[in-house]
Amino acid sequence: DASTMARVALLCLLASIGKNLKSSVHAGVGSNVTLKTPIQDLQSSALFWHFYDGKEIITVASVSSSTLRLNTSYEGRAWINAANGHLTLGALTQQDSGEYIITIVYKHGQSDAAKIRLTVSEPVSNVDIKSNVPDAIEYNSTVILTCSAIGSSLSFKWINGSAPIVVDGTRITEIKVSSTLTSSSLFVFYGPDDVTLTPANPPKFIQAGSTFNLTCSASSLPPASFTWYYNGTRIETSSSVLTLDMIKGYTKMANYTCRAENPKSKRSVPSPAVSFAIMEGISSVEIIGPTGFLIASNSKANLSCQATGGTVGKVDWLKDGKPLGPSSPRVVFAADESSVLISPLQKDDNGRFTCRVSNAVSSKEAHYNMEVIYGPEQPTITAKKAVEVNQQVELTCSAASVPTANYTWKLNGTATTTTAAVFIIASAAYKDAGTYTCEAHNIITSKTTSTSHNLSVQGEGTLDGLSDGAIAGIVIAVIIAVALVVVGVWCYCRQKVP
Numbered sequence: 001d002a003s004t005m006a007r008v009a010l011l012c013l014l015a016s017i018g019k020n021l022k023s024s025v026h027a028g029v030g031s032n033v034t035l036k037t038p039i040q041d042l043q044s045s046a047l048f049w050h051f052y053d054g055k056e057i058i059t060v061a062s063v064s065s066s067t068l069r070l071n072t073s074y075e076g077r078a079w080i081n082a083a084n085g086h087l088t089l090g091a092l093t094q095q096d097s098g099e100y101i102i103t104i105v106y107k108h109g110q111s112d113a114a115k116i117r118l119t120v121s122e123p124v125s126n127v128d129i130k131s132n133v134p135d136a137i138e139y140n141s142t143v144i145l146t147c148s149a150i151g152s153s154l155s156f157k158w159i160n161g162s163a164p165i166v167v168d169g170t171r172i173t174e175i176k177v178s179s180t181l182t183s184s185s186l187f188v189f190y191g192p193d194d195v196t197l198t199p200a201n202p203p204k205f206i207q208a209g210s211t212f213n214l215t216c217s218a219s220s221l222p223p224a225s226f227t228w229y230y231n232g233t234r235i236e237t238s239s240s241v242l243t244l245d246m247i248k249g250y251t252k253m254a255n256y257t258c259r260a261e262n263p264k265s266k267r268s269v270p271s272p273a274v275s276f277a278i279m280e281g282i283s284s285v286e287i288i289g290p291t292g293f294l295i296a297s298n299s300k301a302n303l304s305c306q307a308t309g310g311t312v313g314k315v316d317w318l319k320d321g322k323p324l325g326p327s328s329p330r331v332v333f334a335a336d337e338s339s340v341l342i343s344p345l346q347k348d349d350n351g352r353f354t355c356r357v358s359n360a361v362s363s364k365e366a367h368y369n370m371e372v373i374y375g376p377e378q379p380t381i382t383a384k385k386a387v388e389v390n391q392q393v394e395l396t397c398s399a400a401s402v403p404t405a406n407y408t409w410k411l412n413g414t415a416t417t418t419t420a421a422v423f424i425i426a427s428a429a430y431k432d433a434g435t436y437t438c439e440a441h442n443i444i445t446s447k448t449t450s451t452s453h454n455l456s457v458q459g460e461g462t463l464d465g466l467s468d469g470a471i472a473g474i475v476i477a478v479i480i481a482v483a484l485v486v487v488g489v490w491c492y493c494r495q496k497v498p
Contacts, residue, residue, distance in 0.1 A: 024117040032090040035116045037102045046105040049080065049087045052115075053098040060087065060100070092120045094152070124151035137265050138190035191220030192260035195271040205279045206244065207361035208251075214242040216258035216271055224260035231255055244278065253277040281362030283309025287355050289368045293444060296374035300343030303368060305355035312338075313359035320351045347374040350402060375401030376440035381453040383436075388463050393425035397438035399449060405440035413437070433457040 027033040035049075049060040061070045061080050070078055077090045085104070089096060097120045105111045132144040147156050158165040195218040206212045217240065218224045228235040228242050231254045237246050242256070255273040262268075288304040305315055315337040317324040324340070326333060332341045342349055349372045356365040379399035387393050398421060399405045409418040412434040416423070425432050432455070439450040 024119065026119045026121065027092055029092055029094060029120055029122050031092055032088060033092060033118065035087045035089070035100050035102075035118065037085045037104075037114050037116075045107045047080070047082075047085050048103040048105075050101045050103070051096075051098055052101060053095075057101075089118075094120050094122060096120050121152035122150070124149050124154065126150045135189060135264070138188055140265070143188070189221055189262065189264040191262050191265070192218035192224040192267060192269045194219045195224075195258070195260045195269045197256075197258060197271050197274050200272070200274065202274055202276045204253075204276060205360035206276050208244065208248075208278050208280045210244065210361075212244055214256060214258075214274070216240050216242070216260065218260035218269065220260060220262050222262065222264060224262055227259045227261070229257045229259070247278070251278045279359060279361045280310035282307050282312070282357050282359060282364040285355060285357045285364040285366040287353065287366045287368040289353075289370070294345050294370070294372045295445065296347050296349075296372050297344050299345050299372070300341065301345055301349070301370065302339060302341045303353055303355070304339040305357060305366065306338075307357040307364065310362060311359055312357055314357070316356040316358075318354040318356065321354070324353070345372045347372055347400070347402070371402060373402050373442070373444050375399060375445065376405040376442050376447060376449050377401065378449050379405075379407075379438050379440045379451045381436070381438055381451055383453055383455065385454065386456040386458060386463060387428050388458055388460050389428055389430065390460065391428050393428050393432070393455070395423040395436055395438075395453060395455070397421050397423070397440065397451075399440035401440065401442050403442065403444065405442055408439045408441070410437040410439070411435070428457050430457050 046064040048062045051058045079088045101115045127149040198215045257273045353368045376399035383395035409416045437452045441448045
């Protein structure tokens, strides 16, 4: 009949289409796709789109004299662009997969055709991974992972984290590979590995009561449990952190280790050992010294340094911030340097003594102010030897002495009322000239020393230049002399030159 003849004619036309007119398009279920024809000249009298699923040919749509006709099964989901002949299909299903043939009949009676293969794929979904074992133990378990999914033309790709899994023929024996990525958690119980102690190199001595902690860590799944050992003896704690409170009774130098155990794999791995000792710090230091008067050349002093709390490691003595050593036979240290004897005391022993006690973890110091009584030594007077009348005069007396000396002054052997170190004359007179004697007295040693100074008082201007009256007289005399010379010269000239 006519329809059969039309199909035969269309199949013959389809078979005659050149390879250069074939193309393929891929799209997903539910999406839209536009099928484009490679034919350039669209000035046709009629254009037809047919669909061939391998069994039968179905007319999709046609355009003739600008009139569009659609197959009833394509109404609402097929459109033709009359300008270029493109066919757009919407809400695709997998049944839309097949060959689409465009036939163009030109006004002069010739025709042309092209075909496009459309593949509609179902998106990948319901991707799932299953394991043959619920729990896997490192080095012991063989695991088979199975990936399943729904979708068209599936392929599989296996990834561990972000790295592709590669078949090595030993541990990984088969992989099927995909364009869809999924993830699943496979719990492989491993470890403990890399068991370490922090800090790895602690100080040789740790101060008791400090915040020092020793931490044990390991790479393990599930997390490892920990046990601690002191020289091989177990410490009663299961914490991953060992604090000083947990080992109060362990003070000697010892090796500390921890052992990590995986409760699933039952593996137990020890850490490297670290060594340290716990030491008490020095709590306080005190210097015990003499409390009475210390007289130079007569007294001696024994300074004892006493520390509390902790073990004394070293004792250092200083005087006025500088190390105190056995510089003379007068200074003698005890064998352990806990005390020093100075005998006999001298004036140079005055000063601040420091005792510094230290051990490996702490240092404390104490101070003692030594006062050695001596003097007064021979005093000195600082003053001018000569002054002019009416000038102020100061005479200063000083003498080395501990305690500070008391001073008295005499003029020409007669005591004055001045008891200060400085003797002041507000306005010198001739009667103030003479011998001034300063006496220095130490109230503890009862020693008195003295020295003298001769002071002369001279007339005004005799020491620092002419007085104002003398200068005025000289000026007047010069003026008179100049005037007499001028007058004499004038008289002489009058006589010679009328």
